[in-house]
Amino acid sequence: MATIFSKIVAGEIPCYKVAETEHCFAFLDINPVVPGHVLCIPKKEVDYIFDLDDELFTELHLFAKRVAKGLKKVCPCIKIGEAVVGIDVPHVHIHLMPLNKPGDLNFAHHVEMTPDELSALAARIAAAIE
Ligand code: AMP
Numbered sequence: 001m002a003t004i005f006s007k008i009v010a011g012e013i014p015c016y017k018v019a020e021t022e023h024c025f026a027f028l029d030i031n032p033v034v035p036g037h038v039l040c041i042p043k044k045e046v047d048y049i050f051d052l053d054d055e056l057f058t059e060l061h062l063f064a065k066r067v068a069k070g071l072k073k074v075c076p077c078i079k080i081g082e083a084v085v086g087i088d089v090p091h092v093h094i095h096l097m098p099l100n101k102p103g104d105l106n107f108a109h110h111v112e113m114t115p116d117e118l119s120a121l122a123a124r125i126a127a128a129i130e
Contacts, residue, residue: 017126041091081104
């Protein structure tokens with residue numbers, strides 16, 4: 001069965017998209033830990049990041065780097081943090097999060113954002129990605 005992220009890539013369920021290439025896709029996390037919490041995924045459905053072939057592993061990280069640079073322009077922060085968990089959704093994803101203090105990368109915390117806020121933020125991030 002297709003993962004929820006494959007359904008997002010296929011356009012079968014909505015997302016707040018920020019970037020797309022031939023093999024990769026990025027969108028806002030629906031339950032953000034901090035504002036600007038982005039997920040970067042390969043379109044190919046692979047569960048575990050270290051099972052990606054070298055080419056796609058590299059491509060995904062270069063894609064995440066490009067997204068992070070755009071994200072940092074829009075979300076004021078000290079650094080963009082990166083995390084890979086993958087316990088809930090069995091489809092490789094790199095979490096990108098704007099960080100202003102160490103505790104910002106804490107999956108026990110979440111911020112409330114309305115659909116309008118998420119939509120506006122995604123558009124700004126998308127426009128800032130070169
Ligand atoms: P994990 O697999 O533990 O790295 O966590 C999966 C992440 O995917 C969580 O941060 C969820 O909030 C996020 N997530 C799950 N479903 C969606 C969705 N439909 N759109 C955006 N983010 C999602």
